[in-house]
Amino acid sequence: MLEIRDLTKTYGRRKAVDRLTLHARAGEVLALLGPNGAGKTTAIRCVVGLARPSGGEIVVAGHDAARDPLAARAATGYVPDRAWFYPKLTARELLRYVAGVRRLGDATARIEALLERFRLAAHADTLTEAYSHGMRQRLAFCVALLGDPQLFIADEPMVGLDVQGHRDVKRLLRELAAAGKAVVITTHTLAVAEEVADRIAVVDRGRLTAVGAMDELRAQAGGVTGGLEDVYLALTEGRAA
């Protein structure tokens, strides 16, 4: 569903992402882990169209993101780490706007269902300028899921959410995978990655250090025993998550 081949992104002389090759299959949750500045968010921004790759190739649902960006974006739902919206629109109006630009036709039923699911129905007619960070984050999920995307990407999806929100999101990620979607998340919360991800990719200094299920990661870390934290620290030479 998502193919990243030799993705490189440079800012001046600095390589934020260095020949990253990675894929996410339909029906799985892939978690990207890595220290701050490892290149996780930059790679994701390249996939969703917010940054232009300096090299390499990105294919989303069979669409080359460079040659056919609109089709690639139509197949993708994205939740950023800090979601900003038009402050003078209500949640319902914002979702109608997204439905319009995605050519979804009459999306009223889907909009109401998403607002209900993410506990925003009572605030659906409140301007988003009055939303808390957690509410904005939940609205970002509604926006990302409105078009029923084949690829769902979330950058630090748990930030700003309450306990209930955490549980909802973890359940959602598994549901999406069960429905045949490819799910990619970045997170610094190792417990979340361990709990919801089918595979985990560790990125460090712009490069892929290791990828696979827990057993595969342990093997790639030189046979480290223990939990994800031990494996992660071994793979990143102790740099903070």
Add this chain to the structure above:
Amino acid sequence: MTLAAVKLLTGVRALAARPVWLAGAAVMLTAVCYGGYRLTRHAVEWLYAYPLITTIAPAIVKRSLEGFFLVLMAAALFSVLVASVGTLYGADDLELLLAQPVSGARVFALKVAELFVNAAALPVAFVLPVLAGVGAALGAPPSYYAVAPLAAAALFALPVTLGALLALVLVRFSPPGRVKEVATAVSIAVAAAALLALRALRPEQLTRITAANEAAFEAFLQTFARLDLGWMPPAWAANAAWAALEGRLHPGLAALLAVAAAGLVTVAALARRAYRRGWVRSLDAAPAPKARPAKPAPAWERALTARLGPLGAAVAKDARVYLRDAQQWSQTLILLALGGAYFLSLASVPVPTREFRDLIGALNVAFVSFLVAGVSLRAAYPLVSLEGKAVWLARVQPLRARDLVVGKFLFALPPTLALAVALGAGAARALEVSSVLAVCAPFAAACSALAMTGLAVGLGAAHPRFDHSHPNELALTPGAVAYMALAVAYSASTAYLLARPALRAVTAAAAPAYWRTVEGAAALGGVAALSAAAAALALAYGVRQLSGREGAW
């Protein structure tokens, strides 16, 4: 490092980060200041050399200074109201500063100083060359160049005090979360009312007093010289400057400094108290949520989306956001006031003959173009930048940059077109111009609306500033300056293309059939082609630049 030093360093770094803008602004400011200095010096020297009025020349210069101070005080008051809400009560760094081991009094003293610099720096920059011109013309002693600027700076503390007190009232009593909107609307309404009031005074009557009618001119100057503003602070500042010219210190200076200092200290103390007592919660408090049954999208929104697809959805969103945001729609008030002032001006022009009416009508075609350029600078140029921090959302959707830019154009065009055609056709009708110009004026106005909207949206898309803090600042960016330069070039080109038909209308009273001649059709066709090309090229440039932008577009 002191708080003031940190603030200063931040300001210097912000300026250094935009060297082109800084250089352009410095050149423009220097040119304006030098022009002001030369003009003032020349005017004062001319006045003192005028034979009939040497005895009242000092009084006239003094009254002029008072009037100048008064106008700039009003301008400072206009800008300080919105600025004080943001600086004193809603600044991003306020909580950080108050959490430090620094007394609250020092923090708010710094904030008041920041507000004073923001509001008074530009007026003082305009006053200095005028004071220097007066001083140079009248051979002022060195002490004058210290005392006069000090008096002027102290004068501008008064609007800062007044604006900050008004802002405090707004912060206390505005509906939750609506303070900035209310402050902006109040400021714009005051500015629009002032503009119309100034226009209603019909200052053009002064132009009827000519040098040929010296008795009337002298009588006017005598009256002007006798005007007494002595009880108003601008007169205190003018008196202080005048006394300094003669090497004396005027008691008005002490009064001015005392009032200014007391005002600023009071404002700082009140702001601190207001913050402590939680009055400023109306800045960020949100109305209580209300669960309402889901309503379908309104018919106009459904129609736009159904007919134009993603483009229609973008236009519908823009319309909704524009009408809800006081910072955006309140700009319309001042534009309407400008239009009203323009009509009042035309109505007051004496039009004794047909030739003169046609001459004014021909000039009106060019004026409308300039007016539309100004309107588009405020209403159309900022549209892409107004996507703000939410621009990521458009970027990750299957929405082309072309749809976004063209959507802004389609949103801005109808009101600009309506305003331009109303001004062009309305003025032609009011002036009862000949039929040739009656056709030309609305046509040229419509073309001008098309070109200016395209230029503004295109240049705004090519040079967006998504991290702006207020739409007003977008009109001062390098992209906006480039837009104005192109708008002037377009207006000049249109005037050139229509010069011959206008001349024929004025001198020969050509018939409406003129527009069916090769010459007439070529003129109109040329204007239409130029306008369409200007709009299309600017929009294409904007789309290309926006598509190539990294990150959040």
